[in-house]
Amino acid sequence: MGKFNFEEVYRDNIAYLWRTLQRLGVPAADLEDRAHDVFSIVHRKQDSFERGRTIRPWLFGIAFRVASDARKRARHRETYQLGQEPPDSNLPHDQLSTQRQIVMAGLAGLSLEQRAVVVMHDLDGYTAPEIAGELQIALNTVYSRLRLGRARFVMAVRAVDRGEDYYE
Amino acid sequence: MNNHEEESRALLSSLSDLPGPSPQAVDSILQRTLAGVGVGVGAGVLAETEASATIASSGTASATSGHLATLLVSFKVKAMLAIGLLSITGVAVYQASQSGSSESISQIVVPDTTPTASALKPPVQVLLEEQEWATQPAATPTPSEKVQPTIKAPIDKETTSPQKAKAQTKARPSGSEREIIQAARVAISTSDSRAAIRALKEHKRFYSRGDLAEEREVLWISLLARDAKLARAQKRAARFHTRFPNSLHRTRINAEIEAATKKHENNKPVTDSGLPGQQ
Structure with a gap:
């Protein structure tokens, strides 16, 4: 038996995970499949989840790896390439405000690694050591990705705001 | 930074x-x-049956295709058995008519056509593999990977067409993004410009906006500077x-171009005035 009630954890966190996958750039058509992948892993690994640990950073780490694998597979099949799809293609247009579209366009230019660190730190509010632990990277790498990712993200958003394509 | x-x-x-x-x-x-994981942990025959039913009715692409594959394979087994039975019966009837025997066709004893274990082995193995695949969770491994061995023959037939094979090889990169960039780096360091250009173009083609796009541009500049294509x-x-604008390679690029410019200036023919390049 697991150390938590799986269904309860699922109900409490599915909305958070869904948004996290969107922020990591998972296309809308794949959201359900990727969420299923994440919770299959959660179910399988629930025995190894340590009591007293916060669940959301753990979920984010799994979501990051699932999104990364999906991107690699998609790239291998050449169904799409990073950055070539419309930047806000992971959400239907009518559901996105203009501001959100601009922000998503800015995020689309970051590598997934930078994107994950920036979102975890600046949006979800995790600390750098927490991020390093969940993404299994060195603390200095977290700071480096955060610094470069932020700068790139902000510059891209400014460019998009001015109507330019920053990455062209 | 704080900004x-x-x-x-x-x-x-x-x-x-x-x-x-x-x-x-x-x-x-x-x-x-729950359906996928329930089957995966092997929670008994009942649980497996329930889970399979749930997978079949859940309408997911993977479960549906797995179910279809199982049906197709079982249909194949039945068809093979039927063909075997018909052919054996036909041979028996033909032999009876040839031997001129007085016994009627209805009296002919049809040989036992129960398939032996060895005869059934390949289709049954396929069936088991398909069933195992169909009851696995959709996440890992992906159905296409698992089914590959059983459908290898038709895929090979398709790729035997030289045009298709050519098209397929054309569409795939020679390595991962990192490997291609590494090949370009090695080529530049060994002054093999042609190989470097080939690798950089390949990277541009397959990983246009990849993680190492920045690195590719740095290598391009480096290559052009070394080949004295200064403009x-x-x-x-x-x-x-x-x-x-915030690249860490900024200084390196400037230094390389500066060095290449100086080298170019020094290599210009010395004129009467003693200054390079002045006529």
Whole structure:
């Protein structure tokens, strides 16, 4: 038996995970499949989840790896390439405000690694050591990705705001 | 830097209330997850049956295709048995008519056509593999990977067409993004410009906006500078600075172009005035 009630954890966190996958750039058509992948892993690994640990950073780490694998597979099949799809293609247009579209366009230019660190730190509010632990990277790498990712993200958003394509 | 932090946080706050999943999606994902994992942990025959039924009825692409594959294979086995039975009966009837025997066709004893274990082995193995695959969770491994060995023959037949094979080889990169960039780096360091250009173009083609796009541009500039294509190197460098304003390679690029320019100046023929390049 697991150390938590799986269904309860699922109900409490599915909305958070869904948004996290969107922020990591998972296309809308794949959201359900990727969420299923994440919770299959959660179910399988629930025995190894340590009591007293916060669940959301753990979920984010799994979501990051699932999104990364999906991107690699998609790239291998050449169904799409990073950055070539419309930047806000992971959400239907009518559901996105203009501001959100601009922000998503800015995020689309970051590598997934930078994107994950920036979102975890600046949006979800995790600390750098927490991020390093969940993404299994060195603390200095977290700071480096955060610094470069932020700068790139902000510059891209400014460019998009001015109507330019920053990455062209 | 702090400005970036504040601005980044302010911008990202607009993503805090992104739309969540629909109630149907919530139920569907839970159902699929529980069904998949229930089979995976082997919670008994009953659980397996229930889970298989859930997978078949859940309408997911993977479960449906797995179910179809199982049906197809079982149909194949039945068809093979039927053909075997018919052929054996036909041979028996033909032999009876040839031997001129007085016994009627209805009296002919049809030989036992129960398939032996060895005769059934390949289709049964396929069937078992398909069933095992169909009852696995959709996440890992992917169905296409698992089914590959059993459908290898038709795929090979398709790829035997030289045009198709050529098209397939054309469409695939020679290695991962990192490997191609590494090949370009090695080629530049060994002054093999042709190989470097080939690798950089390949990277551009397959990983245009990849993680190492910045690195590719640096290598292009480096290559052009080393080959004394100074005007092009400077043009690319200007584009690079616009595209990657915070790049860590900025100093390196400037230094390389500067060094290449100096080298070019020194290599110019010495004139009467003693200054290089002046006529």
